[in-house]
Amino acid sequence: MKKHTGNNWLLYSVWITTFIAVVVITITCERESTSFQGIAETREIFVNSENPVEIMKINVVEGQSVIRGQQLVELSSPELTIKINHISHQFDQLKAQKGINKAEIRSQIDQLKAEKASRVSEVNNQIRLLNNQYNLNKELFAGLKSIDETGDSVRSGAGNPITLKIENLKQELALSLRPINIRIEMLQKSLKESGSPVKIQVERLEKELDLLTQENSKLNIYAQISGIIGSVNYKPGEKVAPFSPILTLHTKTPSFVKGYIYENVYNRVATGEKFRIISLTDAKNNTFGTVVGVGARMVEYPTRLQKNPNFQIWGREVVIRIPEDNPFILGEKVLISSSLERGSLFSRLKALLFPEEIHAENYIEEISEPPEPLPIIPLKTDSIEASALLWLEDIDRYLVLSDDTQDSKPVLFLMDRKNRITKETMIRGLDKINDMESLTSDKDGTLYIASSLSVNKKGELGTSRKLLIAVKREGDDFRLIQKADLYEFLKKSAKRNRKKDWAAYILEAMSQGTLDIEGMFCHDRALYLGFKAPLRSGRSVILKIDPIRDLFENKNPKGDQVSIWRTLLLKNDDSSPQERISDIFYQNSVLYIAGTSKNEGNGQRSGSLWQMDQGTGELTRMATFKGHRPEGIGAGEDEKTLLLSFDQGKGNPSQITKVRVGL
Numbered sequence: 001m002k003k004h005t006g007n008n009w010l011l012y013s014v015w016i017t018t019f020i021a022v023v024v025i026t027i028t029c030e031r032e033s034t035s036f037q038g039i040a041e042t043r044e045i046f047v048n049s050e051n052p053v054e055i056m057k058i059n060v061v062e063g064q065s066v067i068r069g070q071q072l073v074e075l076s077s078p079e080l081t082i083k084i085n086h087i088s089h090q091f092d093q094l095k096a097q098k099g100i101n102k103a104e105i106r107s108q109i110d111q112l113k114a115e116k117a118s119r120v121s122e123v124n125n126q127i128r129l130l131n132n133q134y135n136l137n138k139e140l141f142a143g144l145k146s147i148d149e150t151g152d153s154v155r156s157g158a159g160n161p162i163t164l165k166i167e168n169l170k171q172e173l174a175l176s177l178r179p180i181n182i183r184i185e186m187l188q189k190s191l192k193e194s195g196s197p198v199k200i201q202v203e204r205l206e207k208e209l210d211l212l213t214q215e216n217s218k219l220n221i222y223a224q225i226s227g228i229i230g231s232v233n234y235k236p237g238e239k240v241a242p243f244s245p246i247l248t249l250h251t252k253t254p255s256f257v258k259g260y261i262y263e264n265v266y267n268r269v270a271t272g273e274k275f276r277i278i279s280l281t282d283a284k285n286n287t288f289g290t291v292v293g294v295g296a297r298m299v300e301y302p303t304r305l306q307k308n309p310n311f312q313i314w315g316r317e318v319v320i321r322i323p324e325d326n327p328f329i330l331g332e333k334v335l336i337s338s339s340l341e342r343g344s345l346f347s348r349l350k351a352l353l354f355p356e357e358i359h360a361e362n363y364i365e366e367i368s369e370p371p372e373p374l375p376i377i378p379l380k381t382d383s384i385e386a387s388a389l390l391w392l393e394d395i396d397r398y399l400v401l402s403d404d405t406q407d408s409k410p411v412l413f414l415m416d417r418k419n420r421i422t423k424e425t426m427i428r429g430l431d432k433i434n435d436m437e438s439l440t441s442d443k444d445g446t447l448y449i450a451s452s453l454s455v456n457k458k459g460e461l462g463t464s465r466k467l468l469i470a471v472k473r474e475g476d477d478f479r480l481i482q483k484a485d486l487y488e489f490l491k492k493s494a495k496r497n498r499k500k501d502w503a504a505y506i507l508e509a510m511s512q513g514t515l516d517i518e519g520m521f522c523h524d525r526a527l528y529l530g531f532k533a534p535l536r537s538g539r540s541v542i543l544k545i546d547p548i549r550d551l552f553e554n555k556n557p558k559g560d561q562v563s564i565w566r567t568l569l570l571k572n573d574d575s576s577p578q579e580r581i582s583d584i585f586y587q588n589s590v591l592y593i594a595g596t597s598k599n600e601g602n603g604q605r606s607g608s609l610w611q612m613d614q615g616t617g618e619l620t621r622m623a624t625f626k627g628h629r630p631e632g633i634g635a636g637e638d639e640k641t642l643l644l645s646f647d648q649g650k651g652n653p654s655q656i657t658k659v660r661v662g663l
Helices: 002-033 078-143 149-156 161-193 195-217 345-353 486-496 501-512
Strands: 035-041 044-047 053-058 071-076 220-222 227-232 247-250 256-262 274-279 286-300 314-321 333-337 386-392 397-402 411-415 421-428 436-441 447-451 467-474 477-485 516-523 526-536 539-545 562-568 580-587 590-598 605-612 619-626 630-635 641-646 655-660
Touching: 035 314, 071 247, 078 161, 078 195, 256 286, 256 333, 386 436, 386 641, 397 436, 447 516, 477 486, 486 501, 486 562, 501 526, 501 539, 501 562, 516 590, 526 562, 526 580, 539 580, 562 605, 590 630, 605 630, 605 641
Parallel strands: 386 630, 421 477, 436 516, 516 580, 580 630
Antiparallel strands: 035 256, 035 333, 044 247, 053 071, 071 220, 227 247, 256 314, 274 286, 274 333, 286 314, 386 397, 397 411, 411 421, 436 447, 447 467, 467 477, 516 526, 526 539, 539 562, 580 590, 590 605, 605 619, 630 641, 641 655
16 A cells, blocks of 8 residues: 555655756746847948039048038039039029120110100201291280271181191100000010010029038038947049948947847747847846837847757847947847746746746836926026926037016026026027927927917917927027027917817817827927827816927928827826926937826825836836926937926926936
């Protein structure tokens, strides 16, 4: 009996050992399916010209660090110079010809007018002589007593030959002047129309000359991004064919990782998933990345990732975007690991038993205790109501907007890293703008500033509160380049599309005077507007206008040009107060939202920093600020730092804080 029990125990031990071995092997296989290798790469920009050019000067060398806007190459184009000179010569000739034609016509008109005046003068002299003769005869008749009353008709001029001759002269003058007047009228008409054909040619040449001049101005090539010079392919004095790369420019650190999943391994990798990227050289060097592309076909592995170059390996490409501030070097081999590797044994076993519940984790660095905000130190005693921020890398300063300036002047503030306002400057070319709430820039460096479009305390909405302006910056100098009435644009567009949801939202807000824009950002030629009010079905609204250029070209809005991009519920649970958008900031495909609320109980103002997953639209509260109301949000000195400004109410100085964020 005991022997039988011992055999059973031995059998049970074998079964348990086998089960554990199967679990371990399965988990190991699962791990292999969620880990794969890749290479850290970067976006490389080829600097070239559309025309055949000659290298005049190259201001950089290979491996040199450059900042955005720095001059790289000076070029000249003999062909372009010849075209400009040729068109300029044609342009001058046509302008001269236009002047000669008009001068000839004016000369003919003057000649006819002189002939007309001469004829009028000649006939008038004859008429004057006849009148004098008639008056003399009349006096002589009056002195002759022998002439009876029958001579009255002669004295009165009825049937008098002199009078008849005068009438004939007047008729002859009118008949002789008629062809002259017709000729003068025709020449005057020709004078007005004589410049039309030449004018058309002049305008065409003028436009062509402007285009060539603009093209000539592009011969000085500037850095589009801050980065490192990769290769320089030419020397000064050499001639370059069109579109031939003169030099290459890439970012200082890798911007993405290209990984490869072996073709025989099943792996559910989807766009938007988060992965940990680990250096194969030093595991301490790691970061998180987001999948932005998954290959739809099998490709051959790069030679560097093949263990045996004699055997070809095929798999799927996966492109993962990583933050610019990463520890990798260009071309470094990395391990790409999903959330399954970081889970416990229980989570792995759960993933094995319930595969439909497998999801990549959303790695967000929660800021449990955000740093205490510090006050802005202004140049003057007047407080600044900081409403928006923007980091200007080339001048090592923050650009700060204030939503309340004296006499609605377009004043901008420059602030250093210690929150000290170092300069106040004006936007040249702009007289007034009021309630500046939003600030953003596009990839070309153009700044966009928008008013809130909200009514003031008196319920009035002046022109200066309805503006969207485009500003060109050179160093610490700001100049207006375009201006649009954003309020009227939205109003016209909404009236033309009344049946659409966004149009109904805008028109109702305008009729009730509740429209209030607090944030915006630019992305892919489109403008995104974040509304603090009103809410739509209890959610904050972000409106999209695409393309942004049509706002400034005074075109009739199109039906599909405006749309609701997102509606956000800035609220975690029933017990927390609902917040509204106070600013938005978009960076590396991540949307950050500053939200504000006012607790009904004690009236204490508070706010939060939120992050939205663009793929799922899911919101995560990253930080909460008790007793502080976030008003503006912008990038810090690096892409892992955000800067937030806080409006503490009228008369109280605004405050600034920096927070670190993760992916």
